[in-house]
Amino acid sequence: MSTIPAAAPIDRAACLAWDAADPLAPFRERFTLPEGVIYLDGNSLGALPASTAAHVQRVITQEWGQGLIRSWNDAGWFMKPQTLGDRIAPLIGAAPGEVVIGDSTSSSLFQTAVAGMRLRPGRRVVVSERGSFPTDLYVLESVQEMLSGAEPIERRLIHDDGPTLDDVLDEDVAIVVLTHVDYRTGRLYDMTEVTRQVQAAGAIMIWDLCHSAGALPVDLNGVGADLAVGCTYKYINGGPGSPSFIWVAERHQAEARPAVTGWQGHARPFDFEVEYAPTPGVGRFRVGTPPLLSYAALEASLEIWEEVDLARLREKSLALTDLFIALVDERLADWGIEVVTPREHEARGSQVALRGGDGYAVMQAIIARGVIGDFRAPDLMRFGFAPLYVTFADVWDAVEVLRDVLEREEWRKPEYSRRGAVT
Ligand SMILES: *Cc1c(COP(=O)(O)O)cnc(C)c1O
Numbered sequence: 001m002s003t004i005p006a007a008a009p010i011d012r013a014a015c016l017a018w019d020a021a022d023p024l025a026p027f028r029e030r031f032t033l034p035e036g037v038i039y040l041d042g043n044s045l046g047a048l049p050a051s052t053a054a055h056v057q058r059v060i061t062q063e064w065g066q067g068l069i070r071s072w073n074d075a076g077w078f079m080k081p082q083t084l085g086d087r088i089a090p091l092i093g094a095a096p097g098e099v100v101i102g103d104s105t106s107s108s109l110f111q112t113a114v115a116g117m118r119l120r121p122g123r124r125v126v127v128s129e130r131g132s133f134p135t136d137l138y139v140l141e142s143v144q145e146m147l148s149g150a151e152p153i154e155r156r157l158i159h160d161d162g163p164t165l166d167d168v169l170d171e172d173v174a175i176v177v178l179t180h181v182d183y184r185t186g187r188l189y190d191m192t193e194v195t196r197q198v199q200a201a202g203a204i205m206i207w208d209l210c211h212s213a214g215a216l217p218v219d220l221n222g223v224g225a226d227l228a229v230g231c232t233y234k235y236i237n238g239g240p241g242s243p244s245f246i247w248v249a250e251r252h253q254a255e256a257r258p259a260v261t262g263w264q265g266h267a268r269p270f271d272f273e274v275e276y277a278p279t280p281g282v283g284r285f286r287v288g289t290p291p292l293l294s295y296a297a298l299e300a301s302l303e304i305w306e307e308v309d310l311a312r313l314r315e316k317s318l319a320l321t322d323l324f325i326a327l328v329d330e331r332l333a334d335w336g337i338e339v340v341t342p343r344e345h346e347a348r349g350s351q352v353a354l355r356g357g358d359g360y361a362v363m364q365a366i367i368a369r370g371v372i373g374d375f376r377a378p379d380l381m382r383f384g385f386a387p388l389y390v391t392f393a394d395v396w397d398a399v400e401v402l403r404d405v406l407e408r409e410e411w412r413k414p415e416y417s418r419r420g421a422v423t
Contacts (some may be wrong), residue, residue, distance in 0.1 A: 010326060012227040015392035018323075023309075024316050027179050030304055031237075038394045038401075040174065040373045040423070043211055043384025046237030050119060052270070052300040058298035080295050081264075081286050087302045088245050091236070091310070092209060092228065093219030098247055100282045101232075101290065101298075105210060106135045107260075108229040109177070111285055112144045112246055114259035115228055116175035116204040117153075119252060123174035123203070124151055130159040133183045136208060140177060146259075148154040154311055165194065176203050180218070181211035181349030186321075188216075188349045192223045213245070215350035215386075216317060217310035220247055235350070235386055236305065238298035247284045262287035305357040310360050312370040316349040316387040324352050324383065327399040335406040339370045340380060351384040357406065360423070364416035365405045370400045375423045 019025055031047045033039055039047055054170070063075040072078045085099035102108035110245040113126070126140050137157075142151040156168040166178070176198045181188050198205040207228040212218050214235030226249040232238035248256055257278070263269050265287040266393055267279040278284035325339050336357040340346050353376070353401065373383040383398070406409055 002158055005163040007121055010323070010330070010396075012393065012396050015396040016046070018319070018392040022316060022392070023190050024313055024387055025032065025391070027304070027308070028391065031389045033389060036370045038371045038382040038390075038398050040371065040385065040390065040394075042237070042386030042389070042421070043215070043382070044374055045240060046214075046234055046301070046344075047389050048239075049237055049301050049304055051303065052239065052297050055300035056293065057294065064292075069137060072118075072196065073205040077290075077292055078191075080292065080299075081290050084295060084299060084302065085245060085282070087306070088213070088232070088236075091218070091305060092230070092245075092247060093217070093221050093223075094247050095221060095250060096177075098221075098250055098253075098282055098352070100246050100248075100285050101286065101295065102229065102285065104232050104241075105229055106139055107205075107207070107287075108244040108246045108285075109136060109139045109208065110226045111144065111260060111287075112206055112229055112248070112401060113140060113177060113283075114147070115248070115256045116206050116253075117143065118257045119204050119226070119255060120174035120202070123154055123172055123375060125154045125168075125173045127156045127158065127165075127173055127176040129178055130157040131182065131184065132177075132179055133208070136177060136179065138326055143259075156369050164196060169198065169203065171202060171205040173198075173201055175206055177206045177208065179210065179349070181215065181256045184382065185353050185379055186211075186349045186351040186382075188212075188342075188347050191225070195225050196225045211349055211351065214227070216314045221249070221329050223250065227256075227301045232298050232301075235384075236298070237301040237386075237388075239294065239301070240356065241355050242294050242298045242301075243291065246282070248282045248285060251334065253284075256284070258285045260287050261330040263286055263289075264289070304388070313387050317385055318345050318348070320385040321348060321350065323392060323395045324385065324399065327395065328352075328354060331399055331403050332406065337402075337406070350387070351371060351382060353380045353382050355379050355381070358411060358417075360419070361411040361416040362402070363406060364418075365411040366398075366401050368416070369401050369405065371401045373398075377423070 001102040032050050063071040081101040084101050086096045089099045147153050195205045204226045209230030213230040261276050265284040267277045340353040340355050360375045360382045
């Protein structure tokens with residue numbers, strides 16, 4: 001099942017056979033998905049675990065309603081940013097005590113980027129990528145502005161058409177911020193090689209794992225990276241707006257100084273001292289009171305992850321994306337639809353982007369038929385394959401709906417060209 005044989009004739013029966021042989025198939029029942037929907041947007045908002053509503057309800061009625069303020073101790077609320085961080089650790093190759101739950105990914109990136117800059121005093125350059133998710137670039141702009149003094153902080157952006165990492169790295173670079181899996185194209189960086197290259201130049205490597213955590217195994221300690229951030233509402237299924245996570249390599253923790261120093265990162269928060277003193281360890285990246293109801297939904301999703309074999313997850317993810325790519329090549333080429341995502345396994349995350357035709361309208365038309373992906377400007381149709389709940393038959397059916405919408409030109413209906421606030 002690990003790869004879709006290129007020569008084999010693919011039909012729906014073959015897809016059903018792959019589903020029957022899929023060791024991850026039982027996980028689908030752990031999610032509540034609406035009838036008649038093929039959900040290929042788990043890279044944007046993960047599906048709802050079947051256990052989440054009851055778990056959140058219990059936290060509300062028992063821990064909040066009955067326990068009241070006692071729950072900060074009795075229900076372990078105070079330490080949740082770290083206890084939940086420890087449960088995310090295995091998904092990203094981190095050790096216990098290296099991960100803390102943050103706020104949004106944007107604010108966590110600000111926390112870590114400033115910390116990274118302070119780990120390399122005297123160096124005045126931040127490096128990122130032009131095609132990054134824009135919030136990453138906006139955050140780096142404010143880091144630049146904030147830390148610029150007599151000497152300005154310079155920003156260098158790499159791009160597929162150049163400059164390359166090799167071109168921009170020198171002894172002035174303090175931090176390099178890159179997204180492991182590109183949010184648009186699904187291209188996957190070689191984390192080992194890039195980290196090695198960045199550290200050889202003496203810079204701090206900060207990985208954005210938004211499209212990696214829960215999508216494929218990540219080994220931050222194995223590659224010896226420095227800092228990382230990521231989302232929990234995408235492949236991890238923590239719920240809309242669930243908080244980010246921050247990873248700080250153990251070797252940096254004593255020295256690391258985050259941007260925002262709040263009372264919950266203090267060594268003795270309940271002594272209410274006038275002077276700030278950071279707590280030892282990753283806890284110093286905490287800021288203020290954590291949103292416990294959001295944490296409750298995240299906690300329910302992490303219970304599922306404890307049972308997942310990440311090697312199998314990756315195997316299925318590659319098989320699903322291989323199948324999708326093969327079917328698009330075979331069935332959609334007549335309408336000029338092409339695959340943008342790299343075909344090599346080692347260069348692909350768990351999503352596939354297509355280009356061609358009026359992508360926005362085509363996406364709206366297939367969403368109206370129950371196949372949910374999304375559109376990323378200027379011209380990409382994006383499909384995420386969350387291996388815990390997407391089946392091989394889903395992939396077959398999704399491509400059939402795409403083919404039908406193109407063949408009948410259903411996407412030409414005027415209502416499919418109207419843009420909502422969120423695409
Ligand atoms: C989804 C995503 C974000 C989201 O940031 P928030 O602050 O959580 O809204 C940031 N960076 C990347 C690369 C993403 O894919």
